[in-house]
Amino acid sequence: MQIQAIQDSIRHHKNTCELLGKEVQLDPNSGVFITLNPAGKGYGGRQKLPDNLKQLFRPVAMSRPDNELIAEVILYSEGFKNGEILGRKLVAIFNLARELLTPQQHYDWGLRALKTVLKACGSLLQQQRRSHDKEKIQESNLVVQALRLNTMSKLTFADNSRFDALVRDVFSGVNFTDMEDQILMDALQQVYKEAQLELIPSQVYIISLVIYCLGNWF
Incomplete structure:
Protein backbone atom coordinates (compact mmCIF):
# COMPACT_ATOMS: atom_id res chain seq x y z
CA MET A 1 0.00 0.00 0.00
CA GLN A 2 2.86 2.39 0.78
CA ILE A 3 4.63 1.67 -2.51
CA GLN A 4 1.38 2.18 -4.43
CA ALA A 5 0.90 5.55 -2.69
CA ILE A 6 4.43 6.60 -3.67
CA GLN A 7 3.95 5.50 -7.26
CA ASP A 8 0.60 7.30 -7.55
CA SER A 9 2.16 10.54 -6.26
CA ILE A 10 5.02 10.26 -8.74
CA ARG A 11 2.62 9.47 -11.58
CA HIS A 12 0.58 12.60 -10.82
CA HIS A 13 3.70 14.78 -10.34
CA LYS A 14 2.96 15.56 -6.70
CA ASN A 15 5.56 16.93 -4.28
CA THR A 16 4.11 15.13 -1.26
CA CYS A 17 2.90 11.66 -0.46
CA GLU A 18 0.68 10.36 2.34
CA LEU A 19 2.30 7.52 4.27
CA LEU A 20 0.83 6.08 7.48
CA GLY A 21 -1.40 9.11 7.91
CA LYS A 22 1.43 11.62 7.49
CA GLU A 23 2.19 13.99 4.63
CA VAL A 24 5.75 13.27 3.48
CA GLN A 25 7.89 15.31 1.08
CA LEU A 26 8.51 13.42 -2.18
CA ASP A 27 11.36 13.84 -4.61
CA PRO A 28 9.85 13.78 -8.13
CA ASN A 29 12.98 12.00 -9.39
CA SER A 30 12.59 9.11 -6.94
CA GLY A 31 11.63 5.60 -7.97
CA VAL A 32 11.14 2.13 -6.51
CA PHE A 33 12.99 -0.90 -7.85
CA ILE A 34 13.20 -4.49 -6.60
CA THR A 35 16.09 -6.84 -7.32
CA LEU A 36 15.87 -10.57 -6.66
CA ASN A 37 18.69 -12.99 -5.97
CA PRO A 38 19.37 -15.52 -8.74
CA ALA A 39 17.19 -18.62 -8.62
CA GLY A 40 20.17 -20.93 -9.13
CA LYS A 41 20.92 -23.90 -6.91
CA GLY A 42 22.82 -23.08 -3.74
CA TYR A 43 21.96 -19.37 -3.75
CA GLY A 44 19.92 -18.82 -0.60
CA GLY A 45 17.75 -15.95 0.47
CA ARG A 46 15.50 -15.80 -2.60
CA GLN A 47 11.80 -15.24 -1.94
CA LYS A 48 8.90 -14.69 -4.29
CA LEU A 49 7.10 -11.37 -4.32
CA PRO A 50 3.46 -11.26 -3.21
CA ASP A 51 1.12 -11.07 -6.20
CA ASN A 52 -0.38 -7.73 -5.15
CA LEU A 53 3.11 -6.21 -4.97
CA LYS A 54 4.23 -7.84 -8.21
CA GLN A 55 1.39 -6.13 -10.10
CA LEU A 56 2.87 -2.72 -9.32
CA PHE A 57 6.13 -3.44 -11.15
CA ARG A 58 7.24 -4.29 -14.63
CA PRO A 59 9.60 -7.30 -14.83
CA VAL A 60 13.00 -6.79 -16.41
CA ALA A 61 15.30 -9.64 -17.40
CA MET A 62 19.05 -9.30 -16.81
CA SER A 63 21.79 -10.95 -18.82
CA ARG A 64 25.23 -12.09 -17.73
CA PRO A 65 27.62 -9.10 -17.53
CA ASP A 66 30.53 -8.76 -19.95
CA ASN A 67 33.42 -9.03 -17.48
CA GLU A 68 36.05 -8.26 -20.11
CA LEU A 69 34.36 -4.98 -21.04
CA ILE A 70 33.88 -4.05 -17.37
CA ALA A 71 37.55 -4.79 -16.58
CA GLU A 72 38.71 -2.82 -19.62
CA VAL A 73 36.65 0.26 -18.73
CA ILE A 74 37.72 0.23 -15.06
CA LEU A 75 41.40 -0.13 -15.94
CA TYR A 76 41.22 2.72 -18.43
CA SER A 77 39.41 4.87 -15.87
CA GLU A 78 42.16 4.11 -13.33
CA GLY A 79 44.78 5.39 -15.77
CA PHE A 80 46.11 2.23 -17.45
CA LYS A 81 47.17 2.55 -21.08
CA ASN A 82 46.74 -1.13 -21.96
CA GLY A 83 43.35 -1.65 -20.33
CA GLU A 84 41.91 -3.83 -23.08
CA ILE A 85 44.74 -6.39 -23.08
CA LEU A 86 45.19 -6.46 -19.30
CA GLY A 87 41.45 -6.69 -18.66
CA ARG A 88 41.15 -9.65 -21.02
CA LYS A 89 44.01 -11.44 -19.27
CA LEU A 90 42.57 -10.82 -15.81
CA VAL A 91 39.20 -12.26 -16.81
CA ALA A 92 40.98 -15.25 -18.34
CA ILE A 93 42.77 -15.88 -15.03
CA PHE A 94 39.48 -15.83 -13.13
CA ASN A 95 37.81 -18.18 -15.62
CA LEU A 96 40.71 -20.64 -15.55
CA ALA A 97 40.90 -20.53 -11.75
CA ARG A 98 37.19 -21.32 -11.53
CA GLU A 99 37.65 -24.37 -13.76
CA LEU A 100 41.04 -25.72 -12.64
CA LEU A 101 41.38 -24.98 -8.92
CA THR A 102 39.70 -27.06 -6.24
CA PRO A 103 36.11 -26.09 -5.38
CA GLN A 104 36.14 -24.30 -2.02
CA GLN A 105 33.16 -22.66 -0.37
CA HIS A 106 35.06 -19.42 0.31
CA TYR A 107 36.44 -19.04 -3.23
CA ASP A 108 34.91 -16.23 -5.27
CA TRP A 109 35.80 -15.92 -8.96
CA GLY A 110 32.91 -13.65 -9.86
CA LEU A 111 32.57 -9.98 -10.69
CA ARG A 112 32.79 -8.84 -7.05
CA ALA A 113 36.26 -10.36 -6.61
CA LEU A 114 37.33 -9.10 -10.04
CA LYS A 115 36.39 -5.52 -9.13
CA THR A 116 38.39 -5.79 -5.89
CA VAL A 117 41.49 -6.70 -7.90
CA LEU A 118 40.82 -3.90 -10.41
CA LYS A 119 40.56 -1.33 -7.60
CA ALA A 120 43.83 -2.64 -6.16
CA CYS A 121 45.42 -2.23 -9.62
CA GLY A 122 44.40 1.42 -9.62
CA SER A 123 45.77 1.97 -6.10
CA LEU A 124 49.14 0.44 -7.02
CA LEU A 125 49.32 2.51 -10.20
CA GLN A 126 48.74 5.75 -8.30
CA GLN A 127 51.31 4.73 -5.71
CA GLN A 128 53.89 3.97 -8.39
CA ARG A 129 53.23 7.25 -10.17
CA ARG A 130 54.03 9.17 -7.01
CA SER A 131 57.39 7.46 -6.54
CA HIS A 132 58.55 6.50 -10.05
CA ASP A 133 58.84 7.89 -13.55
CA LYS A 134 55.54 7.35 -15.38
CA GLU A 135 57.35 6.09 -18.48
CA LYS A 136 59.11 3.32 -16.52
CA ILE A 137 55.98 1.84 -14.93
CA GLN A 138 55.31 -1.74 -16.06
CA GLU A 139 51.54 -2.07 -16.05
CA SER A 140 51.61 -5.87 -16.38
CA ASN A 141 53.75 -6.12 -13.27
CA LEU A 142 51.31 -3.97 -11.30
CA VAL A 143 48.32 -6.06 -12.39
CA VAL A 144 50.08 -9.30 -11.40
CA GLN A 145 51.06 -7.83 -8.02
CA ALA A 146 47.49 -6.69 -7.33
CA LEU A 147 46.10 -10.05 -8.47
CA ARG A 148 48.42 -12.10 -6.25
CA LEU A 149 48.13 -9.71 -3.31
CA ASN A 150 44.33 -9.98 -3.22
CA THR A 151 44.07 -13.68 -4.09
CA MET A 152 46.94 -15.78 -2.72
CA SER A 153 45.94 -15.43 0.95
CA LYS A 154 42.51 -16.93 0.17
CA LEU A 155 43.82 -20.06 -1.56
CA THR A 156 44.67 -23.42 -0.06
CA PHE A 157 48.32 -24.46 -0.01
CA ALA A 158 47.88 -26.80 -3.01
CA ASP A 159 46.02 -24.16 -5.05
CA ASN A 160 48.71 -21.53 -4.45
CA SER A 161 51.17 -23.20 -6.81
CA ARG A 162 48.45 -23.94 -9.37
CA PHE A 163 47.33 -20.32 -9.33
CA ASP A 164 50.89 -19.05 -9.79
CA ALA A 165 51.27 -21.41 -12.74
CA LEU A 166 48.11 -19.98 -14.32
CA VAL A 167 49.36 -16.43 -13.82
CA ARG A 168 52.73 -17.29 -15.39
CA ASP A 169 51.00 -18.82 -18.41
CA VAL A 170 48.67 -15.87 -19.02
CA PHE A 171 51.13 -13.10 -18.05
CA SER A 172 54.21 -14.65 -19.63
CA GLY A 173 57.48 -12.85 -18.97
CA VAL A 174 56.25 -10.98 -15.88
CA ASN A 175 58.39 -11.33 -12.77
CA PHE A 176 56.69 -11.99 -9.45
CA THR A 177 57.75 -9.22 -7.10
CA ASP A 178 56.18 -8.54 -3.74
CA MET A 179 54.74 -5.08 -3.26
CA GLU A 180 55.97 -3.23 -0.19
Missing part, protein backbone atom coordinates in the same frame (compact mmCIF):
# COMPACT_ATOMS: atom_id res chain seq x y z
CA ASP A 181 54.57 -0.11 1.40
CA GLN A 182 57.75 1.51 2.68
CA ILE A 183 55.91 3.79 5.13
CA LEU A 184 54.09 0.80 6.60
CA MET A 185 57.29 -1.27 6.76
CA ASP A 186 59.12 1.53 8.58
CA ALA A 187 56.27 1.83 11.09
CA LEU A 188 56.31 -1.92 11.76
CA GLN A 189 60.07 -1.91 12.25
CA GLN A 190 59.72 0.94 14.74
CA VAL A 191 57.06 -0.99 16.70
CA TYR A 192 59.31 -4.07 16.78
CA LYS A 193 62.18 -1.95 18.07
CA GLU A 194 60.09 -0.35 20.81
CA ALA A 195 58.75 -3.75 21.92
CA GLN A 196 62.31 -5.17 21.88
CA LEU A 197 61.28 -8.01 19.58
CA GLU A 198 63.47 -9.85 17.10
CA LEU A 199 62.85 -8.58 13.59
CA ILE A 200 62.07 -11.45 11.18
CA PRO A 201 61.69 -10.12 7.61
CA SER A 202 59.23 -12.81 6.51
CA GLN A 203 57.03 -12.18 9.54
CA VAL A 204 57.07 -8.42 8.99
CA TYR A 205 56.09 -8.93 5.36
CA ILE A 206 53.13 -11.17 6.29
CA ILE A 207 51.89 -8.62 8.84
CA SER A 208 52.18 -5.79 6.30
CA LEU A 209 50.31 -7.94 3.76
CA VAL A 210 47.45 -8.56 6.19
CA ILE A 211 47.20 -4.85 7.05
CA TYR A 212 47.21 -3.95 3.36
CA CYS A 213 44.42 -6.44 2.57
CA LEU A 214 42.32 -5.24 5.51
CA GLY A 215 42.75 -1.68 4.31
CA ASN A 216 41.42 -2.63 0.87
CA TRP A 217 38.47 -4.58 2.26
CA PHE A 218 37.30 -1.84 4.61
Whole structure:
Protein backbone atom coordinates (compact mmCIF):
# COMPACT_ATOMS: atom_id res chain seq x y z
CA MET A 1 0.00 0.00 0.00
CA GLN A 2 2.86 2.39 0.78
CA ILE A 3 4.63 1.67 -2.51
CA GLN A 4 1.38 2.18 -4.43
CA ALA A 5 0.90 5.55 -2.69
CA ILE A 6 4.43 6.60 -3.67
CA GLN A 7 3.95 5.50 -7.26
CA ASP A 8 0.60 7.30 -7.55
CA SER A 9 2.16 10.54 -6.26
CA ILE A 10 5.02 10.26 -8.74
CA ARG A 11 2.62 9.47 -11.58
CA HIS A 12 0.58 12.60 -10.82
CA HIS A 13 3.70 14.78 -10.34
CA LYS A 14 2.96 15.56 -6.70
CA ASN A 15 5.56 16.93 -4.28
CA THR A 16 4.11 15.13 -1.26
CA CYS A 17 2.90 11.66 -0.46
CA GLU A 18 0.68 10.36 2.34
CA LEU A 19 2.30 7.52 4.27
CA LEU A 20 0.83 6.08 7.48
CA GLY A 21 -1.40 9.11 7.91
CA LYS A 22 1.43 11.62 7.49
CA GLU A 23 2.19 13.99 4.63
CA VAL A 24 5.75 13.27 3.48
CA GLN A 25 7.89 15.31 1.08
CA LEU A 26 8.51 13.42 -2.18
CA ASP A 27 11.36 13.84 -4.61
CA PRO A 28 9.85 13.78 -8.13
CA ASN A 29 12.98 12.00 -9.39
CA SER A 30 12.59 9.11 -6.94
CA GLY A 31 11.63 5.60 -7.97
CA VAL A 32 11.14 2.13 -6.51
CA PHE A 33 12.99 -0.90 -7.85
CA ILE A 34 13.20 -4.49 -6.60
CA THR A 35 16.09 -6.84 -7.32
CA LEU A 36 15.87 -10.57 -6.66
CA ASN A 37 18.69 -12.99 -5.97
CA PRO A 38 19.37 -15.52 -8.74
CA ALA A 39 17.19 -18.62 -8.62
CA GLY A 40 20.17 -20.93 -9.13
CA LYS A 41 20.92 -23.90 -6.91
CA GLY A 42 22.82 -23.08 -3.74
CA TYR A 43 21.96 -19.37 -3.75
CA GLY A 44 19.92 -18.82 -0.60
CA GLY A 45 17.75 -15.95 0.47
CA ARG A 46 15.50 -15.80 -2.60
CA GLN A 47 11.80 -15.24 -1.94
CA LYS A 48 8.90 -14.69 -4.29
CA LEU A 49 7.10 -11.37 -4.32
CA PRO A 50 3.46 -11.26 -3.21
CA ASP A 51 1.12 -11.07 -6.20
CA ASN A 52 -0.38 -7.73 -5.15
CA LEU A 53 3.11 -6.21 -4.97
CA LYS A 54 4.23 -7.84 -8.21
CA GLN A 55 1.39 -6.13 -10.10
CA LEU A 56 2.87 -2.72 -9.32
CA PHE A 57 6.13 -3.44 -11.15
CA ARG A 58 7.24 -4.29 -14.63
CA PRO A 59 9.60 -7.30 -14.83
CA VAL A 60 13.00 -6.79 -16.41
CA ALA A 61 15.30 -9.64 -17.40
CA MET A 62 19.05 -9.30 -16.81
CA SER A 63 21.79 -10.95 -18.82
CA ARG A 64 25.23 -12.09 -17.73
CA PRO A 65 27.62 -9.10 -17.53
CA ASP A 66 30.53 -8.76 -19.95
CA ASN A 67 33.42 -9.03 -17.48
CA GLU A 68 36.05 -8.26 -20.11
CA LEU A 69 34.36 -4.98 -21.04
CA ILE A 70 33.88 -4.05 -17.37
CA ALA A 71 37.55 -4.79 -16.58
CA GLU A 72 38.71 -2.82 -19.62
CA VAL A 73 36.65 0.26 -18.73
CA ILE A 74 37.72 0.23 -15.06
CA LEU A 75 41.40 -0.13 -15.94
CA TYR A 76 41.22 2.72 -18.43
CA SER A 77 39.41 4.87 -15.87
CA GLU A 78 42.16 4.11 -13.33
CA GLY A 79 44.78 5.39 -15.77
CA PHE A 80 46.11 2.23 -17.45
CA LYS A 81 47.17 2.55 -21.08
CA ASN A 82 46.74 -1.13 -21.96
CA GLY A 83 43.35 -1.65 -20.33
CA GLU A 84 41.91 -3.83 -23.08
CA ILE A 85 44.74 -6.39 -23.08
CA LEU A 86 45.19 -6.46 -19.30
CA GLY A 87 41.45 -6.69 -18.66
CA ARG A 88 41.15 -9.65 -21.02
CA LYS A 89 44.01 -11.44 -19.27
CA LEU A 90 42.57 -10.82 -15.81
CA VAL A 91 39.20 -12.26 -16.81
CA ALA A 92 40.98 -15.25 -18.34
CA ILE A 93 42.77 -15.88 -15.03
CA PHE A 94 39.48 -15.83 -13.13
CA ASN A 95 37.81 -18.18 -15.62
CA LEU A 96 40.71 -20.64 -15.55
CA ALA A 97 40.90 -20.53 -11.75
CA ARG A 98 37.19 -21.32 -11.53
CA GLU A 99 37.65 -24.37 -13.76
CA LEU A 100 41.04 -25.72 -12.64
CA LEU A 101 41.38 -24.98 -8.92
CA THR A 102 39.70 -27.06 -6.24
CA PRO A 103 36.11 -26.09 -5.38
CA GLN A 104 36.14 -24.30 -2.02
CA GLN A 105 33.16 -22.66 -0.37
CA HIS A 106 35.06 -19.42 0.31
CA TYR A 107 36.44 -19.04 -3.23
CA ASP A 108 34.91 -16.23 -5.27
CA TRP A 109 35.80 -15.92 -8.96
CA GLY A 110 32.91 -13.65 -9.86
CA LEU A 111 32.57 -9.98 -10.69
CA ARG A 112 32.79 -8.84 -7.05
CA ALA A 113 36.26 -10.36 -6.61
CA LEU A 114 37.33 -9.10 -10.04
CA LYS A 115 36.39 -5.52 -9.13
CA THR A 116 38.39 -5.79 -5.89
CA VAL A 117 41.49 -6.70 -7.90
CA LEU A 118 40.82 -3.90 -10.41
CA LYS A 119 40.56 -1.33 -7.60
CA ALA A 120 43.83 -2.64 -6.16
CA CYS A 121 45.42 -2.23 -9.62
CA GLY A 122 44.40 1.42 -9.62
CA SER A 123 45.77 1.97 -6.10
CA LEU A 124 49.14 0.44 -7.02
CA LEU A 125 49.32 2.51 -10.20
CA GLN A 126 48.74 5.75 -8.30
CA GLN A 127 51.31 4.73 -5.71
CA GLN A 128 53.89 3.97 -8.39
CA ARG A 129 53.23 7.25 -10.17
CA ARG A 130 54.03 9.17 -7.01
CA SER A 131 57.39 7.46 -6.54
CA HIS A 132 58.55 6.50 -10.05
CA ASP A 133 58.84 7.89 -13.55
CA LYS A 134 55.54 7.35 -15.38
CA GLU A 135 57.35 6.09 -18.48
CA LYS A 136 59.11 3.32 -16.52
CA ILE A 137 55.98 1.84 -14.93
CA GLN A 138 55.31 -1.74 -16.06
CA GLU A 139 51.54 -2.07 -16.05
CA SER A 140 51.61 -5.87 -16.38
CA ASN A 141 53.75 -6.12 -13.27
CA LEU A 142 51.31 -3.97 -11.30
CA VAL A 143 48.32 -6.06 -12.39
CA VAL A 144 50.08 -9.30 -11.40
CA GLN A 145 51.06 -7.83 -8.02
CA ALA A 146 47.49 -6.69 -7.33
CA LEU A 147 46.10 -10.05 -8.47
CA ARG A 148 48.42 -12.10 -6.25
CA LEU A 149 48.13 -9.71 -3.31
CA ASN A 150 44.33 -9.98 -3.22
CA THR A 151 44.07 -13.68 -4.09
CA MET A 152 46.94 -15.78 -2.72
CA SER A 153 45.94 -15.43 0.95
CA LYS A 154 42.51 -16.93 0.17
CA LEU A 155 43.82 -20.06 -1.56
CA THR A 156 44.67 -23.42 -0.06
CA PHE A 157 48.32 -24.46 -0.01
CA ALA A 158 47.88 -26.80 -3.01
CA ASP A 159 46.02 -24.16 -5.05
CA ASN A 160 48.71 -21.53 -4.45
CA SER A 161 51.17 -23.20 -6.81
CA ARG A 162 48.45 -23.94 -9.37
CA PHE A 163 47.33 -20.32 -9.33
CA ASP A 164 50.89 -19.05 -9.79
CA ALA A 165 51.27 -21.41 -12.74
CA LEU A 166 48.11 -19.98 -14.32
CA VAL A 167 49.36 -16.43 -13.82
CA ARG A 168 52.73 -17.29 -15.39
CA ASP A 169 51.00 -18.82 -18.41
CA VAL A 170 48.67 -15.87 -19.02
CA PHE A 171 51.13 -13.10 -18.05
CA SER A 172 54.21 -14.65 -19.63
CA GLY A 173 57.48 -12.85 -18.97
CA VAL A 174 56.25 -10.98 -15.88
CA ASN A 175 58.39 -11.33 -12.77
CA PHE A 176 56.69 -11.99 -9.45
CA THR A 177 57.75 -9.22 -7.10
CA ASP A 178 56.18 -8.54 -3.74
CA MET A 179 54.74 -5.08 -3.26
CA GLU A 180 55.97 -3.23 -0.19
CA ASP A 181 54.57 -0.11 1.40
CA GLN A 182 57.75 1.51 2.68
CA ILE A 183 55.91 3.79 5.13
CA LEU A 184 54.09 0.80 6.60
CA MET A 185 57.29 -1.27 6.76
CA ASP A 186 59.12 1.53 8.58
CA ALA A 187 56.27 1.83 11.09
CA LEU A 188 56.31 -1.92 11.76
CA GLN A 189 60.07 -1.91 12.25
CA GLN A 190 59.72 0.94 14.74
CA VAL A 191 57.06 -0.99 16.70
CA TYR A 192 59.31 -4.07 16.78
CA LYS A 193 62.18 -1.95 18.07
CA GLU A 194 60.09 -0.35 20.81
CA ALA A 195 58.75 -3.75 21.92
CA GLN A 196 62.31 -5.17 21.88
CA LEU A 197 61.28 -8.01 19.58
CA GLU A 198 63.47 -9.85 17.10
CA LEU A 199 62.85 -8.58 13.59
CA ILE A 200 62.07 -11.45 11.18
CA PRO A 201 61.69 -10.12 7.61
CA SER A 202 59.23 -12.81 6.51
CA GLN A 203 57.03 -12.18 9.54
CA VAL A 204 57.07 -8.42 8.99
CA TYR A 205 56.09 -8.93 5.36
CA ILE A 206 53.13 -11.17 6.29
CA ILE A 207 51.89 -8.62 8.84
CA SER A 208 52.18 -5.79 6.30
CA LEU A 209 50.31 -7.94 3.76
CA VAL A 210 47.45 -8.56 6.19
CA ILE A 211 47.20 -4.85 7.05
CA TYR A 212 47.21 -3.95 3.36
CA CYS A 213 44.42 -6.44 2.57
CA LEU A 214 42.32 -5.24 5.51
CA GLY A 215 42.75 -1.68 4.31
CA ASN A 216 41.42 -2.63 0.87
CA TRP A 217 38.47 -4.58 2.26
CA PHE A 218 37.30 -1.84 4.61
